[in-house]
Amino acid sequence: QVQLEESGGGLVQPGASLRLSCATSGSVRDYDMAWFYQAPGKEREFVAVVRRNNAKYYADSVKGRFTISRDSTKNTVDLQMNSLKFEDTGLYYCAAGSIILSTARLINSYYYWGQGTQVTVSS
Numbered sequence: 001q002v003q004l005e006e007s008g009g010g011l012v013q014p015g016a017s018l019r020l021s022c023a024t025s026g027s028v029r030d031y032d033m034a035w036f037y038q039a040p041g042k043e044r045e046f047v048a049v050v051r052r053n054n055a056k057y058y059a060d061s062v063k064g065r066f067t068i069s070r071d072s073t074k075n076t077v078d079l080q081m082n083s084l085k086f087e088d089t090g091l092y093y094c095a096a097g098s099i100i101l102s103t104a105r106l107i108n109s110y111y112y113w114g115q116g117t118q119v120t121v122s123s
Contacts, residue, residue, distance in 0.1 A: 004095070009092060020081065036093045
């Protein structure tokens with residue numbers, strides 16, 4: 001069993017930046033690590049994934065603004081979020097699994113989930 005704990009959420013204005021972090025009880029090298037988010041009243045959606053071979057993939061809505069990274073020495077996975085928009089508001093979840101690329105965006109591809117950290121973009 002791997003435990004995941006997110007941190008770093010908060011309330012920011014449009015255009016600001018936030019850095020989310022996911023601490024794991026296991027080794028991040030053993031899993032494909034992803035971030036999802038869930039906007040109010042909507043389904044949970046894929047944001048980004050960093051695979052065990054360090055390949056990275058992003059949702060179209062965040063390409064060029066968000067960067068996912070993994071620190072194997074600290075067993076953390078971070079999500080640097082720049083140029084935040086109102087529509088980025090939501091609960092951000094860290095997830096771990098063993099995926100194939102075609103299923104990276106699917107919730108059921110991931111075995112372990114954190115409790116989430118809230119990001120609110122508001123003026």
